[in-house]
Amino acid sequence: MQLTRYQTTSPGETVISFPRLECWNAKTKVATVAADVNKKRVLCRIPLTLLRERFGASPEEPMQAVTTHRLTIQEAARKLIENESFEEDGSVWIGAQDI
Secondary structure (H helix, E strand, O other): OOOOOOOOOOOOOOOEEOOOOEEEEOOOOEEEEEEEEOOEEEEEEEEHHHHHHHHOOOOOOHHHHHHHOHHHHHHHHHHHHHOOOOOOOOOEEOOHHHO
């Protein structure tokens, strides 16, 4: 039998994790990476224009840039979540100033 330690969070502590869930919306030209924040899903969105500008993403394969630069995108999303910079729909929008 393998024992694991159950960790509890302190009141007010935010727990953020990033499951490997991402998608591309060809109509809006926005990539979405999922975050779990205190067991609730938050969508983290980044536009193609920024993917091209920062990471050299191609319009034909934008998700390749998301996969390659996932940690940078996650860190930008984490900062927005910690600062509670949510859009009206509860998502976070990653802009040029965030990366």
